[in-house]
Amino acid sequence: MVLACAALLLSGCDSAPERPAPTTPPPVTTSSPTTAASLTPVRRVFDAAQVQDGVRRVLTESYLIGGVGEVSCPAGEDVVAGHIFECTVDIAGEKEKVTITVRDAAGGYEVSQPEP
Structure with a gap:
């Protein structure tokens, strides 16, 4: 039984996994410090310059695109899973x-x- 399971697991390793869209580490800033006494959640936004560098x-x-010049991303975009901007x-x-x-709350x- 163990060998059959191991064979099944290994057989799945032969096929190439589908490549996900490239991702970047989270470049995040916050608009105000968090305190224990805060009643409202802190709004987290991306650092536009870091997003531009990541893009x-x-x-x-x-x-592997050549000829990439200036990148311009809007400031103040929220770090919220599912949020979309251009x-x-x-x-x-x-x-x-x-x-x-945005994939996750970590940024x-x-x-x-690219599209025209």
Whole structure:
């Protein structure tokens, strides 16, 4: 029985897993410090400059896109799982957009392929 289970587990290792969208570590800032006496939750927002750097890195290193120039992301985007926003990217002189999808409350996010 144990060998059969092990064989099943190993057989699943031969197939290549589907590649998820590239993600970046969480660049997060908070708008105010948290205290034990706070009655309202602290709003957490992304640091736009760090998101821009992360987007550039994903486009050049994960998607292997050349000619990536200026990246512009909006300031003050909330760190909330499921939140979606767009950044504008200059690729070889053409303005394109990428969609950022926040994965989790820790600030992890996915970057889409660029679109005109």
